[in-house]
Amino acid sequence: xxxxxxxxxxxxxxxxxxxxxxxxxxxxxxxxxxxxxxxxxxxxxxxxxxxxxxxxxxxxxxxxxxxxxxxxxxxxxxxxxxxxxxxxxxxxxxxxxxxxxxxxxxxxxxxxxxxxxxxxxxxxxxxxxxxxxxxxxxxxxxxxxx
Amino acid sequence: xxxxxxxxxxxxxxxxxxxxxxxxxxxxxxxxxxxxxxxxxxxxxxxxxxxxxxxxxxxxxxxxxxxxxxxxxxxxxxxxxxxxxxxxxxxxxxxxxxxxxxxxxxxxxxxxxxxxxxxxxxxxxxxxxxxxxxxxxxxxxxxxxxxxxxxxxxxxxxxxxxxxxxxxxxxxxxxxxxxxxxxxxxxxxxxxxxxxxxxxxxxxxxxxxxxxxxxxxxxxxxxxxxxxxxxxxxxxxxxxxxxxxxxxxxxxx
Numbered sequence: 001x002x003x004x005x006x007x008x009x010x011x012x013x014x015x016x017x018x019x020x021x022x023x024x025x026x027x028x029x030x031x032x033x034x035x036x037x038x039x040x041x042x043x044x045x046x047x048x049x050x051x052x053x054x055x056x057x058x059x060x061x062x063x064x065x066x067x068x069x070x071x072x073x074x075x076x077x078x079x080x081x082x083x084x085x086x087x088x089x090x091x092x093x094x095x096x097x098x099x100x101x102x103x104x105x106x107x108x109x110x111x112x113x114x115x116x117x118x119x120x121x122x123x124x125x126x127x128x129x130x131x132x133x134x135x136x137x138x139x140x141x142x143x144x145x146x
Numbered sequence: 147x148x149x150x151x152x153x154x155x156x157x158x159x160x161x162x163x164x165x166x167x168x169x170x171x172x173x174x175x176x177x178x179x180x181x182x183x184x185x186x187x188x189x190x191x192x193x194x195x196x197x198x199x200x201x202x203x204x205x206x207x208x209x210x211x212x213x214x215x216x217x218x219x220x221x222x223x224x225x226x227x228x229x230x231x232x233x234x235x236x237x238x239x240x241x242x243x244x245x246x247x248x249x250x251x252x253x254x255x256x257x258x259x260x261x262x263x264x265x266x267x268x269x270x271x272x273x274x275x276x277x278x279x280x281x282x283x284x285x286x287x288x289x290x291x292x293x294x295x296x297x298x299x300x301x302x303x304x305x306x307x308x309x310x311x312x313x314x315x316x317x318x319x320x321x322x323x324x325x326x327x328x329x330x331x332x333x334x335x336x337x338x339x340x341x342x343x344x345x346x347x348x349x350x351x352x353x354x355x356x357x358x359x360x361x362x363x364x365x366x367x368x369x370x371x372x373x374x375x376x377x378x379x380x381x382x383x384x385x386x387x388x389x390x391x392x393x394x395x396x397x398x399x
Contacts, residue, residue, distance in 0.1 A: 034234040034380040035317055037223065038390055055397040057377035059236070064394055078392045080379070085249055085265060085370040116392045 033059045039108045039118050047077060051101040056084045056094035063097055063119060065105065078116040079107055081132050090134040101125060176257035183255065184299050184333040189369065190361035191250040206315055206345070206355040212322075219318025222386060229388035231317055234381055236374035238267040240288030240312030241305060242327055242343055246359060252369055260294055260301070265369050273303050280306050286323055288312055301331040314345070315355065322349035337363035 049067035061081040066074050081087065084094070097103060102125045107117035119132045208216060222228040233239055245251065247266035254261040258276035263269075273294040284291045284307030292305040305327045314321040330342040339361040344354045377397070382388040 033374070034382075035230045035388070037229045038388065052394075053396060055377055057397060058372050059374045059376075059378055059380075062377060062379065076394060078379075078390075078394065080390070082248075083372070085372055088370065089364075089367060110390065110392075112389070114392055116390060 036108075036118070038110060038112070040111050041108050043109060044106050044120065045109045045117065046104060046106050048104045049077070049102070051097045051099050051103060052076060053099060054094070054097035058083050058085065061087065063105075063122075065103065067115075075115050077107075079105065079119045080117070081119040087132070090131075092130060096130060097122075097124075180255055180257065183296065184301075185336070186260075186301060186331060186333055186339060187253050187255045189250050189252045189364050189367050190339050191364060191367075192246055192248075193360045193362050194248070203357050204355075206319060206350075207352045208319075209350055209352055212320055212350040215320050216318045223318070228382075228386035230380065230382035231313055232311065232382065234378075234388060236267070236378055237311070238269050238288050241271075241290050241308060242315070242345060243313060244269050244271070244289060245329075245341070245343070249372065250364060250367060250369065251361075260303075263369060265372050267374055268372050273301075280304075286310070290327065299332060301329075303327075303329040303331065305329070314347075314350070320350065321345075321347050324349050334360075337365075339363070 047065065047067050049065040052064040052066050053062075055062040055064070060083055063079040063081060065077045065079065067077050068074055084092075087096075103122050105122040106120045108120060109117040121129060121131045123129050219228060238244065239247070244264045244266070245262075247264065249265040251265065252263045254263070258274065260273040260275055262271040262273070264271070269289060271289045271292060273292040275294045275296075277295075278293060280291050280293060286307055286309040288309055288311070290305040291307040292303050294301055294303040296302070306325075308321065308323065308325050308327075310321065310323055312321075313319050314325075325345060325347040328344045328346075330344075332340050332342075334340045341359045341361065342356065343359065344356045345351065346354045379391045380388075381391065
């Protein structure tokens with residue numbers, strides 16, 4: 001029971017410290033497939049729109065979102081996420097985003113200014129938040145000893 | 147045939163007496179012997195930041211020539227010329243990076259051999275525990291040639307023969323074909339594996355680069371497919387041009 005509390009506290013802290021997670025995971029994830037230097041990791045940009053397609057693919061998931069600009073025009077954004085292997089072990093599935101879902105997304109945008117970036121976290125229409133860089137459930141069981 | 151038999155007999159006689167070698171293909175006795183070993187077999191994922199607490203892990207100490215390679219990479223990066231590594235094109239990371247991915251590895255222990263399947267890039271490592279030595283002139287590969295033996299409850303793995311295509315520990319960190327990696331693998335708790343890794347390279351490093359990684363066991367996980375070419379939108383070219391392809395195409399069913 002005590003252990004369970006500790007896990008839940010740590011999970012809570014983990015979710016709160018989004019910036020810390022990004023720094024930590026990226027340091028390693030950068031070795032995983034590619035450098036994050038194409039993204040402006042110092043900026044968090046929020047976009048809101050409707051899911052065009054959620055591609056549940058390796059080496060990255062790609063979420064395509066149609067976003068209406070202030071001038072009324074629609075732009076399709078492409079957002080890179082962690083892989084199905086990684087996310088599937090952290091509560092996601094290929095149905096996490098479905099075409100037509102209205103979502104709010106926090107992203108690190110591309111430095112180039114093109115409509116794309118890497119996904120940080122998203123809020124679904126029903127209020128559920130999903131995090132792109134998370135810990136696996138049960139990871140508390142293998143935390144280093146205090 | 148006759149000559150073949152003679153060679154086998156000679157080899158058998160040449161084996162050091164009293165050394166119990168786990169030979170492949172020895173049937174149930176060889177498998178029964180494995181049951182006495184620490185249970186390192188299973189599916190593990192590295193815990194990010196799970197190493198020793200306190201000071202952050204130390205990076206490699208490069209010789210002037212290799213420090214210059216890193217500096218040159220970093221300067222080019224700062225100018226925006228190079229933004230990525232070959233892995234962006236789905237080239238596997240090789241050792242030691244293949245062990246530190248945000249994906250699980252599965253360790254299989256069989257007579258004479260320990261196999262590590264790394265999910266990322268669908269890689270495997272073979273660690274021969276049948277008493278053989280490294281080849282005198284090994285082919286240079288991404289994951290190297292590995293031999294292992296048990297020192298008490300610690301598996302000691304010695305690896306050589308690495309292609310210089312791979313990065314050492316981070317972007318722009320290179321190594322020579324003289325790189326040697328020794329890993330000490332220990333079950334620190336039933337569901338916790340510690341791997342102490344020591345990298346030496348007479349040409350690239352001024353001293354051993356030591357690090358400790360901690361892995362958590364996941365008994366309810368399975369390896370998943372990882373085909374990097376499925377939907378890879380990252381790229382890097384020979385001349386250092388890198389980026390992301392944002393052209394939308396619907397996913398193939």
